[in-house]
Amino acid sequence: MLGRGLKRKLSDYEENMADLSSAFDSSRHLPYLLKRQLVLNMCLTKLQTYKMLVEPNLHRSVLIANTVRQIQEEMRQESNLQPVAACPGIAPSSNSYTGAESSWMSLQLPSGISQQESNYFELRSVEDPIENSLLIVSDDDMSSAISSILKDLDFVEDISPPTSLVPTGDDQLKFPENTSLKLEDDRQDLKGAECVFGSFEISNSTSYLKDLAIDDIFEDIDTSMYDSDFCCPPLMPPRPQSLATEEPLKTFPSCNSSSASNICRPDLSELDHIMEILVGS
């Protein structure tokens, strides 16, 4: 079979995930919030992996996206029940949590913390900064991430009426048919996706998941295009961040700004493939 997509390179990560999953399954006392967090992490990781494949599995992607939405909805309902402001007078609402879990949470308060902060932390788990930041990240961002993935599936899969394709002045470049269907929403989606995944790159994780090297998960994801000020995606194999923004301009001088918006397309693997053919590598 021809190349089916990227394999995960990190066997350590896989082992960690396997350990965590079996901990989820075997432990009755794992707090619900952490279980949910673990599942959410796994879902987003899978979606991210699928995004890198040339042809993600639609059935699986939909099932995973639905699971993420379900968790997201649950979290949204919880944050609606709980006031976010750290007012000293406000008692934490324990509606959303079982008695056992809220007592677990209050037990985790580190000693010496001020009264004001302690009230704030009663609302959220001290040991769980990842979840904190997830609550901070808006639902829109997560929805955007899911949307962008599903949109990609549409892009990759469906036959759509062909529209204008090739950037001016460069007949040799043949882009996939639906390139120009990518609209302005993309930039917002990308930012959304970046926000969600950005929030996972927390180095101060002291949570239950600290064995998990979260940074490593996303090590091989080329985020250079998210950083780029130009809409023009790097039209070559992924490079370290510092180089990517400059090189597109060097290699394709004919690429002006109007055509650039036509080719603004987040699917690196597809462009990489085309570049490889052109460059003959």
Next chain:
Amino acid sequence: FPGAGGGNDIQWCFSQVKGAVDDDVAEADIISTVEFNHSGELLATGDKGGRVVIFQQEQENKTQSHSRGEYNVYSTFQSHEPEFDYLKSLEIEEKINKIRWLPQKNAAQFLLSTNDKTIKLWKISERDKRPEGYNLKEEDGRYRDPTTVTTLRVPVFRPMDLMVEASPRRIFANAHTYHINSISINSDYETYLSADDLRINLWHLEITDRSFNIVDIKPANMEELTEVITAAEFHPNSCNTFVYSSSKGTIRLCDMRAAALCDRHSKLFEEPEDPSNRSFFSEIISSISDVKFSHSGRYMMTRDYLSVKIWDLNMENRPVETYQVHEYLRSKLCSLYENDCIFDKFECCWNGTDIVMTGSYNNFFRMFDRNTKRDITLEASRENNKPRTVLKPRKVCASGKRKKDEISVDSLDFNKKILHTAWHPKENIIAVATTNNLYIFQDKMN
């Protein structure tokens, strides 16, 4: 059916196993579909390499009354080749997703085989005679000089070694954007349906350049997509009726007479969720991987990750029976999600109306008798399996102390999965596919 519902449980015996003995599985040899033809004389398998292998049952030997005929290779051919879609830079896998036989109308046999994108109608015919004695040609095919011909003779047919030839008679292509998961031949034997993740098309067997789209669940905005089609089948008797199942655990029955586009179902079969079993994975495990009508068409069976459900077509709000295939996996769902096993698509099959069969892990497969309510777990393995030895029932120990001969959940091999099984239409012979081997079992004949 002999033995079915008659109070005598069937005793299954090992009969044959086909395929490589090595533990090292060549990817192309992975079996992806198994199907008996309408008489049961032929058994077809499709594999990941795009090949179809057809086995034929030997005529029963009157002297060997203690066993039915063995299945031997009848024909092997390459049905689908890998393709590359240059426009989208996508590889199209040659793996055979489904094979369905047409009923036999003349001396030749016909089957439909499909990969992700293209369906092909194959004709399998025998040649056991050939003409000899041409006037203008030598036996080796060279032409004779006409001037040397002094007498004329009529060519005659003489027997030759049996040759089985497979030729593609129709190619039904370019109608599916998404991956085809099912094909089903209508009871009119003139039309058939093909279903992908979002659409179902109706074809006429004679016409390849167009098909009718009869179901389309693709939303205008792909971001709104929450459900896909997972399987579809025509009703065995009613040629205007078909069902399709979804990733949300629902089955829709549609009547083609109601409208050209059957987006509105006639019936919706859905069981309300059991709140005590709710988990993060509830939706994923409710996704239906297979749907099959009983031979009578009164019932249909669905397979989701943990169970088999029997539905009465007259009752939409819940199944009439539910059988747990491997309930001990419910407490392992996170691990099974992590290693993607939770997405495995198990098929199921009937022996008519009374007994249903489906596969599991560790090369185990399960049968449920609807009449006696008894079930059995058997293993497809080369060990300890001599022909005509009765298979020993297996048991998985979910928790606690493991009894002798039981196997604990943690020892199960999740790489050994039985996804495809088939039951002979008339006799108690079953075909069970492990990763790359095909096992044939039959009931003990006394």
